[in-house]
Amino acid sequence: MTAGFEAKKSPWRFAVAPMMDWTDRHCRFFHRILSRHALLYTEMVTANAVIHGDRERLLGFDPAEHPVALQLGGADAGALAEAARIGEGYGYDEINLNCGCPSDRVQGGQFGACLMAVPDQVARAVAAMKAAVAVPVTVKCRIGIDDQDPEAGLDAFADAVAAAGADALIVHARKAWLQGLSPRENREIPPLDYDRVLRLKARLPHVPIAINGGIGSLAEAESLLAARDGVRLDGVMLGRAAYQSPALLREVDPVLFDAPAPVAGLAEALEAFIPYLEAQLAEGVRLSAMTRHLLGLFQAVPGARQFRRHLSVEAVKPGADARVLREALDRVIRPAAGRGELAA
Structure with missing residues (x-):
């Protein structure tokens, strides 16, 4: 075989x-x-x-x-x-x-x-x-x-x-x-x-x-x-x-599996997650119940600590929505700009 x-x-x-x-x-x-x-x-x-x-x-x-x-x-x-x-x-x-x-x-x-x-x-x-x-x-x-x-x-x-x-x-x-x-x-x-x-x-x-x-x-x-x-x-x-x-x-x-990666990079993966996240928020699911699974995504990438901290602090607040995730992602993208880490 x-x-x-x-x-x-x-x-x-x-x-x-x-x-x-x-x-x-x-x-x-x-x-x-x-x-x-x-x-x-x-x-x-x-x-x-x-x-x-x-x-x-x-x-x-x-x-x-x-x-x-x-x-x-x-x-x-x-x-x-x-x-x-x-x-x-x-x-x-x-x-x-x-x-x-x-x-x-x-x-x-x-x-x-x-x-x-x-x-x-x-x-x-x-x-x-x-x-x-x-x-x-x-x-x-x-x-x-x-x-x-x-x-x-x-x-x-x-x-x-x-x-x-x-x-x-x-x-x-x-x-x-x-x-x-x-x-x-x-x-x-x-x-x-x-x-x-x-x-x-x-x-x-x-x-x-x-x-x-x-x-x-x-x-x-x-x-x-x-x-x-x-x-x-x-x-x-x-x-x-x-x-x-x-x-x-x-x-x-x-x-x-000799198959292409389904997303170009980690930032793209988070963008692909947002429609699901928004649909779940509309059903009454707390943002933190979803974002807790994302905390380890950017290990060893510049800005990863700020990403984790922002999600950990802001996602538990009343009314937290997809903007929190986008703000957290921005904390990774800015330090990593031009280095290529997010596509790795």
């Missing part, structure tokens, strides 16, 4: 990870301006919230966000199947089951990373979701939890969900320690083990497998996508790096 074929055919070649309190619909809309090909994910939504809660608030998204996947949290096969069916009805391109989150709230509900200890239960949930929807059903997991052996444990988990029909497995290449580490520490302290994910792919060559965890640049993503000893992963997923430095997303299409 050639890299060109992968770039066109693998839905998981590059994705932005689902992140609680970060990857909401406003974030995803802006990320889509920067890349036409990246697969975007929602924040995790529990199955019971989807079934019983405010569905438009929880599931609503702009058609421009496609391709976009809904990540579900839960452990009950019936509830997950019903939530998947509802999500498919809302137009999501994929339903993903979270088996990697280590937060106390998730542990209290006995889902997220806890599910890695019960692969048969996850397999039943995947089978039920597959029977309920026609779109792909995928699973995001860790390489193991607590004292679990990451060789035997991950193999048993992956074998079970693959046999149940999971369309892809996205593996965060760290263990999750459910006792003793906070969710933040679980993203940083357990050591990364990319080789473990490669060994899993070697065992399951016909199962699409993407890798997540600690990937900080497109160069690292390219390296992980390259074949090693005849083993080639199907995709990479970036989390914090893509969110905190969204400018890198503008390079995803030319670097990983």
